[in-house]
Amino acid sequence: MPQESGGDPRLAALAVLAQQTRDLLDAVVLTDVPEQELTAVTAELVALTERLEAARRTAPLPPGIGPDSRYRQLGNAVVGACNPHALPLVVERRAEGGVRAELAFRPAHEGPPGFVHGGVSAMILDHLLGEAVAWAGKAAMTGTLSLKYRRPLPFGEPLVASAAVSRSEGRKTWADGVIAAPDGTVLVQATGLFITPVQWAAALEEGAAG
Amino acid sequence: MPQESGGDPRLAALAVLAQQTRDLLDAVVLTDVPEQELTAVTAELVALTERLEAARRTAPLPPGIGPDSRYRQLGNAVVGACNPHALPLVVERRAEGGVRAELAFRPAHEGPPGFVHGGVSAMILDHLLGEAVAWAGKAAMTGTLSLKYRRPLPFGEPLVASAAVSRSEGRKTWADGVIAAPDGTVLVQATGLFITPVQWAAALEEGAAG
Known part of the structure; x- marks a missing residue:
């Protein structure tokens, strides 16, 4: 379980999803599969995006102190373990x-x-x-x-x-x-x-x- | 068809996939669905990532002149229409x-x-x-x-x-x-x-x- 989740299983699952989204992003950058497959994968991504949007926050996860007393910025664009834009x-x-x-x-x-x-x-x-x-x-x-x-x-x-x-x-x-x-x-x-x-x-x- | 693809249908499909990956990234940042659903979506993303990795380039799409004579940087981290990291x-x-x-x-x-x-x-x-x-x-x-x-x-x-x-x-x-x-x-x-x-x-x- 990523340390940043501070023992919260839902946040840990979200960090794993964010990392998988980074892996997907990298795969898109380097993929060489044919047009038909690109279109098929896109259609499946539309459905997955909708599933995640079924319950939606109005802002990214805010910074704050985790249950392990560490300061964390889970939604941050550069360090956020739960933000796929972050390196992290x-x-x-x-x-x-x-x-x-x-x-x-x-x-x-x-x-x-x-x-x-x-x-x-x-x-x-x-x-x-x-x-x-x-x-x-x-x-x-x-x-x-x-x-x-x-x-x-x-x-x-x-x-x-x-x-x-x-x-x-x-x-x-x-x-x-x-x-x-x-x-x-x-x-x-x-x-x-x-x-x-x-x-x-x-x-x-x-x-x-x- | 996005202008940057210069009339190439595969590049156009790749640009659509990149945009959908941005939408997914945004959905991850704001999602409030329960842990079980996060884990289920992650499993499906693993499969989609593998499908894209079935044929893999060694580097992002290089910059160059498109068939429409415009300079384009499809793989670029900031402007690349085919790079989900790009704003674009x-x-x-x-x-x-x-x-x-x-x-x-x-x-x-x-x-x-x-x-x-x-x-x-x-x-x-x-x-x-x-x-x-x-x-x-x-x-x-x-x-x-x-x-x-x-x-x-x-x-x-x-x-x-x-x-x-x-x-x-x-x-x-x-x-x-x-x-x-x-x-x-x-x-x-x-x-x-x-x-x-x-x-x-x-x-x-x-x-x-x-």
């Missing part, structure tokens, strides 16, 4: 500060032939920098993000992404991160300024006071 | 220069509750700036990209993205772009430096010379 990025919070994630891109993430889309690596780094900011105790949204692409990213190969907060000042927090090859060669680097919305800052202060 | 962004090349795309984000693109993930809008802008560079006649990859998030992006509402080249110098080309509300309010802005790889520059010169 599995983020490790390091005791010594900063965050780290092992990841491998898939053919579905292709931009230039043979390489990962630069926008996809930007998406991953935006999220990871935000996670570093959250792990440093700040609830904040991206204010600015700057990326430097040093080498094209391969897909299918294991890569390592990491990020950490570099500085903090009032409602502003700065973080840096990279996606690198296992030998440490930096492929893309990012730096971002994250801003805590005024209303969140007030809520956090209240929480701290209470 | 439908980019209009403007006669007066620059590019434009009408788009609407979906719940699957959620980051902060109720809003689009900042990484997803970064992904879209990276691509759109690249399209502006291509439309200006440069074959280039992202060198640097800087984003400024001015307001949170809603999903479900129609938005407009646009980009244009601001300057070019040898193998370097700069482009700017925004995602805005229909009334013109800028939500995210981006500026990027795109670099033509040495080997592509040589090939382009040869092409121009030949």
Whole structure:
């Protein structure tokens, strides 16, 4: 049972469905079956989609604390175990500060032939920098993000992404991160300024006071 | 038949399958059906995935010129009509220069509750700036990209993205772009430096010379 489901069997089943949907997505990207078979599979997908739509939420699963006391974002576009759009990025919070994630891109993430889309690596780094900011105790949204692409990213190969907060000042927090090859060669680097919305800052202060 | 398929019925069927896979992905993100039904649907998806994998390419559909003489990127992670990961962004090349795309984000693109993930809008802008560079006649990859998030992006509402080249110098080309509300309010802005790889520059010169 995926850890993120926190012991809830329905959420675990939903995470398995999301992963199977990712596998289907990858199969669509690479399939070479004939037209008739594409059309037949499409017809069956229509029926399955309707079955899932029989009971429908108005928004994705919200972030929150799971029964295992871990913070989880099951519906998130980048890390959500229950969102097939998510890679999903599995983020490790390091005791010594900063965050780290092992990841491998898939053919579905292709931009230039043979390489990962630069926008996809930007998406991953935006999220990871935000996670570093959250792990440093700040609830904040991206204010600015700057990326430097040093080498094209391969897909299918294991890569390592990491990020950490570099500085903090009032409602502003700065973080840096990279996606690198296992030998440490930096492929893309990012730096971002994250801003805590005024209303969140007030809520956090209240929480701290209470 | 989707325009991008350029009259090829198998590609048209593949684009329909990719769109149905997007609909399924959205249904997974919002479904509220019970565990048993999630598991039953997953089992059927396993079978459909296997049917698509019966004949498998080693890479996504490559970019190229379609039979209608239009450049197309059917397998691309952001614009590929045949890639379910793609929004897909439908980019209009403007006669007066620059590019434009009408788009609407979906719940699957959620980051902060109720809003689009900042990484997803970064992904879209990276691509759109690249399209502006291509439309200006440069074959280039992202060198640097800087984003400024001015307001949170809603999903479900129609938005407009646009980009244009601001300057070019040898193998370097700069482009700017925004995602805005229909009334013109800028939500995210981006500026990027795109670099033509040495080997592509040589090939382009040869092409121009030949």
